[in-house]
Amino acid sequence: MIDFNRAPYLGTEVEYMQQAIANAKLCGDGPFTKKCSQLMKEQFGTKHVLLTTSCTHALEMAAFLCDLKPGDEVIMPSYTFVSTADAFVLQGAKIVFVDVHPETMNIDETKIEAAITERTKVIVPVHYAGVACEMDTIMAIAKKYNLKVVEDAAQGVNAWYKGRALGTIGDFGCYSFHETKNYTMGEGGALLFQDDAYLERAEILREKGTNRSKFFRGQIDKYTWVGYGSSYLPSDMNAAYLYAQLLEMDKINDKRRQIFDYYYEHLAVLEEKGYLARPYVPDYAVHNGHMFYVRVKDLETRTDLIRYMKEKGVLCVFHYIPLHSAPAGKQYGTFHGEDVYTTKESECLMRLPMYYSLSMDDVKYVTDCLLEYYGE
Numbered sequence: 001m002i003d004f005n006r007a008p009y010l011g012t013e014v015e016y017m018q019q020a021i022a023n024a025k026l027c028g029d030g031p032f033t034k035k036c037s038q039l040m041k042e043q044f045g046t047k048h049v050l051l052t053t054s055c056t057h058a059l060e061m062a063a064f065l066c067d068l069k070p071g072d073e074v075i076m077p078s079y080t081f082v083s084t085a086d087a088f089v090l091q092g093a094k095i096v097f098v099d100v101h102p103e104t105m106n107i108d109e110t111k112i113e114a115a116i117t118e119r120t121k122v123i124v125p126v127h128y129a130g131v132a133c134e135m136d137t138i139m140a141i142a143k144k145y146n147l148k149v150v151e152d153a154a155q156g157v158n159a160w161y162k163g164r165a166l167g168t169i170g171d172f173g174c175y176s177f178h179e180t181k182n183y184t185m186g187e188g189g190a191l192l193f194q195d196d197a198y199l200e201r202a203e204i205l206r207e208k209g210t211n212r213s214k215f216f217r218g219q220i221d222k223y224t225w226v227g228y229g230s231s232y233l234p235s236d237m238n239a240a241y242l243y244a245q246l247l248e249m250d251k252i253n254d255k256r257r258q259i260f261d262y263y264y265e266h267l268a269v270l271e272e273k274g275y276l277a278r279p280y281v282p283d284y285a286v287h288n289g290h291m292f293y294v295r296v297k298d299l300e301t302r303t304d305l306i307r308y309m310k311e312k313g314v315l316c317v318f319h320y321i322p323l324h325s326a327p328a329g330k331q332y333g334t335f336h337g338e339d340v341y342t343t344k345e346s347e348c349l350m351r352l353p354m355y356y357s358l359s360m361d362d363v364k365y366v367t368d369c370l371l372e373y374y375g376e
Ligand SMILES: *Cc1c(COP(=O)(O)O)cnc(C)c1O
Pocket: 053, 054, 055, 056, 057, 080, 081, 083, 084, 126, 152, 154, 155, 175, 176, 177, 178, 187, 188, 189
């Protein structure tokens, strides 16, 4: 059986984890957390980065830092993971969903402006499959209406928009290091931002409402409870695993891109014959091979194709059920404008196996199965 996903593992992780144990510093903000942060600052050109326990928690921190009031509105695509919306629902915000571009499944930036009201405070672009949203347009709209932009870059680590790392363009960027993502620590994430003004509050939020981060830097001689907060620090043990992966970022990226390119090239014939569509990467974007999906004719075809692939020993899976059709989505959000593509395209999308340890022989086998299904 060819799995759909396996957690990336290089072999060097265990050395760093042993070092973490030897350091006898397993709590948050230890040596490996600092190394990961430093590396991300250099690689992605972000001024501030705080490692968190998940992307969900990074989104929650960003939502706190946006200073929302109950009833404020947040614009995002409906085609995304629940955490994108949940983080803002926890602040009492109302979610306003807008449609996606069918070719990228990213938010359609031309539909954002019409969804803005005097209650709108935040736009949340989600970089689906590590392919950048049209950020120049989104940032211009945000500037015009004085809105904040929180990038859900859970899938966009080491992916780029016009030479800028995803997650560093908006007011806040949120990364995921969950085991299903390109680089992992099991469960984990990061919050990125460029404005120094957010640093103190972000650190307090992350450290249970205390100014302990300042204390550790020797800026104060005792720490105390100074505001509200939670515990969003991952263990240094997990950071040690992540550090090994970030050091070999290019190696992991190259392999994923190799798999993506193979699928892309060898499935071209199915697109030419009109059976399916492959992912589209706009010129402005450099993607990170996070995902390879095909969009088939309809839901029936997809169900049949998933069944067929499983029979052949290949696990292929569909993806998000649009949030506006979920019970909580109906309670906390509304879809603005017409749902032309979100529901329709989400029903046609199927993801193929994609992970670092997937062999090219297996990639060829998966491709051949798909070609065979369509009689090619
Ligand atoms: C994975 C993912 C998340 C959540 O990440 P966690 O680290 O598991 O909390 C949020 N948004 C998107 C788009 C994701 O793909």
